[in-house]
Amino acid sequence: MNIGEAARSSGVSAKMIRHYEAIGLLSPAARSRSGYRIYSDSDVYALRFIRRARDLGFSLHQIKQLLELWRDRRRSSADVKRIALAHVDELRRKIAELESMARTLEHLARHCHGDHRPECPILDDLAAPAGAAARRTKRPSYASPDKTDERHARRSPHPAR
Amino acid sequence: MNIGEAARSSGVSAKMIRHYEAIGLLSPAARSRSGYRIYSDSDVYALRFIRRARDLGFSLHQIKQLLELWRDRRRSSADVKRIALAHVDELRRKIAELESMARTLEHLARHCHGDHRPECPILDDLAAPAGAAARRTKRPSYASPDKTDERHARRSPHPAR
DNA sequence: GTGGGGCTTCCCACTCTGGGAAGGTCAAGT
DNA sequence: ACTTGACCTTCCCAGAGTGGGAAGCCCCAC
Incomplete structure (x- = not known):
């Protein structure tokens, strides 16, 4: 799917998807022959992850770490919890x-x-x-x-x- | 006094004082022959006003309005209260x-x-x-x-x- | 083949604050 | 006088996160 559809089904605007790619939060999307970005379902899952994390107030920096942990099957839940609690402290x-x-x-x-x-x-x-x-x-x-x-x-x- | 002293006695950094002047929150300061900005006690009072308003979370836009009301002897306290309560709503x-x-x-x-x-x-x-x-x-x-x-x-x- | 909507990149806006460079000025000590 | 160090000047850049919009290419249905 193109960026517009990925945006609609993830809740992240096309503008932001490009931005997240530019700052390295997302790896560069595949491209069609004409240069259009192409997204798969799993890309959309990652976008929803980001969206949900933003809704919970995580910074893009923290989201990057959370995404890495999410993709790492050998992660320790302690690492995730640490990030979350640090964020809660900040919120409080x-x-x-x-x-x-x-x-x-x-x-x-x-x-x-x-x-x-x-x-x-x-x-x-x-x-x-x-x-x-x-x-x-x-x-x-x-x-x-x-x-x-x-x-x-x-x-x-x-x-x- | 120079900008550094005005900064120290108002709690607003020199950097910010220049910025506030640049965006029109403050009228341009008087200058010495060599081009240094010169501040009076009443300038410092205005800077403290800004500092205190920032501490209460007012936006620079609101502060500009508050400063104008402060200087206007014919103001209505209702105008001040309206701005303050709108800000409280935003905070809540x-x-x-x-x-x-x-x-x-x-x-x-x-x-x-x-x-x-x-x-x-x-x-x-x-x-x-x-x-x-x-x-x-x-x-x-x-x-x-x-x-x-x-x-x-x-x-x-x-x-x- | 045309029109409309989608896509691309690139620059600008906003908020507020700070960092730092390059250079001029002032006041003190030597 | 000269040096030194603190201070001042302007100007550009950075951040976080999002949006707006321009200029131009692409795709598909009619």
């Missing part, structure tokens, strides 16, 4: 990060009248000095407290480095 | 998506021995046709229960990933 980390942002914003929005008047705790928070904002959201400041002195230190003859 | 949507991925993977990983043997439910899931995979994880899909066909629907629009 991101979720916590987003959750923290959402909570902060919800809190601020609750205290914003949301009317025609200009006063707004949301803008006040954004405009607040880093330290104050950091204290309010319970996240460490991005600037260490002694940064001010560091500037002077760097001006000295032989900065520590 | 992403959280739900990641949460669903994480739950699916945790479920699969729990059933994977993770030893030297090749058998692995994780790979089995990835390799299975979409429908079957969804059924095996005991959830119609990682999205809402009434969207079993979402995988197909998502082919055209684009998922935020």
